[in-house]
Amino acid sequence: MHLDDQIQQAAKLIDQAPRIVAMTGAGISTPSGIPDFRSPASGLWDHTDPLEVASIFAFRHNPQRFYNWVRPLALLLLEARPNPAHYALAALEREGKLKAVITQNIDDLHHKAGSETVYELHGHLREVTCTQCYAVQDSAAAFAKFIADGQVPRHHCGGVLKPNVILFGEQLPVRELVQAQVATKEADLMLVAGSSLEVAPASDLPELALENGAKLMIINYQPTCMDSRADVVIRADVAEVLPRLLDFIKA
Numbered sequence: 001m002h003l004d005d006q007i008q009q010a011a012k013l014i015d016q017a018p019r020i021v022a023m024t025g026a027g028i029s030t031p032s033g034i035p036d037f038r039s040p041a042s043g044l045w046d047h048t049d050p051l052e053v054a055s056i057f058a059f060r061h062n063p064q065r066f067y068n069w070v071r072p073l074a075l076l077l078l079e080a081r082p083n084p085a086h087y088a089l090a091a092l093e094r095e096g097k098l099k100a101v102i103t104q105n106i107d108d109l110h111h112k113a114g115s116e117t118v119y120e121l122h123g124h125l126r127e128v129t130c131t132q133c134y135a136v137q138d139s140a141a142a143f144a145k146f147i148a149d150g151q152v153p154r155h156h157c158g159g160v161l162k163p164n165v166i167l168f169g170e171q172l173p174v175r176e177l178v179q180a181q182v183a184t185k186e187a188d189l190m191l192v193a194g195s196s197l198e199v200a201p202a203s204d205l206p207e208l209a210l211e212n213g214a215k216l217m218i219i220n221y222q223p224t225c226m227d228s229r230a231d232v233v234i235r236a237d238v239a240e241v242l243p244r245l246l247d248f249i250k251a
Contacts, residue, residue: 003236010217010232010241011248014097017189017215022089023205024103024110027194027220031083031239034076034107055168060131063152063160070163071150074143077107077125085193086113088242093117100183104195104202106165119180121172121202123165132159139163172201180205185212192217193238197224206230 001009014020026036052058053069090113092098100117101110106125110118128139135155142153142161153161166172180202184190190209197203206216206226216230219238227233234241 003234003241006232006234007241007244008248010219010234011245013189013215013217013231014092014191014245015249017097017187019187020092020098020189020191021183021187021209022092022098022101022191022193023195023202024089024101024105024193025195025197025202025220026105027196028085028103028238029080029083029105029107029109029194031085031237032080032107032109034080035073056170059162059167063162067146067152068150071147074125075147078143078147080107080109082109082113083239085238085242086110086115088246089193090114091246099187100180102180102183102202102205104199106163117183119176119183121166121176121180123163123173125163125165127164128153128161129164130155130157130159131162133157136164137161177201181208184208184214187212187214189215189217191219192224192226192230193219193242195220195224196222197226 026034030036053066059066086109089098089101089110093115100119101115102119102121103110104122106120106122108124108126125139127136128142129136133155146153155161184205185208187209190206192206197206210216210229216226217232218224218227218230219234219236219241221235
């Protein structure tokens with residue numbers, strides 16, 4: 001099916017659904033210059049064992065190694081700006097169609113684009129927590145110092161500051177996960193945008209949506225395990241497709 005026909009079919013589903021939930025992964029942020037983790041040859045894990053640098057055990061054992069690895073990524077994340085896909089979802093929320101964005105991303109681009117109801121299953125970079133006294137503070141000053149000198153950020157008590165992101169081996173934030181599950185159960189349509197659907201429990205949400213009678217739409221460059229069960233599958237750039245979907249709906 002031609003891309004225009006797929007977009008028209010997808011727009012019809014959006015137009016007919018009163019309660020839409022979007023689930024987004026790294027693919028929605030790659031047009032903003034943020035590399036994903038699993039794409040062949042370009043993913044962040046292509047040359048790195050995540051358990052060696054981005055697990056909670058590795059962080060506690062050698063925080064400097066974690067920060068050395070994350071430093072280039074932190075620069076990209078802090079400088080990144082929302083792209084047309086982020087803005088399209090924010091616009092869909094303002095129109096009352098989109099009830100929530102469930103994201104695996106830590107880049108804060110949905111908030112920056114204007115989305116209000118965002119469930120961040122893997123945490124975010126807006127805050128850091130001291131691993132010694134558990135004080136929570138805004139991350140801006142800590143990251144600015146870290147980017148300047150490359151040293152592990154520390155709280156005034158001497159404890160290492162950990163970004164409020166979920167590392168391998170950590171439990172997902174329970175409140176965010178439960179809210180995401182409730183929104184998914186209430187949805188008439190789940191729109192998956194830029195997610196490989198390979199990381200549980202986030203990858204279980206499309207199945208939950210289908211079990212509760214929702215339709216499923218997937219926009220992702222690479223095939224996913226749920227493609228055969230989706231009502232529409234579009235393998236194209238989300239930054240191109242989502243704005244065009246809005247144009248079709250408004251036409």
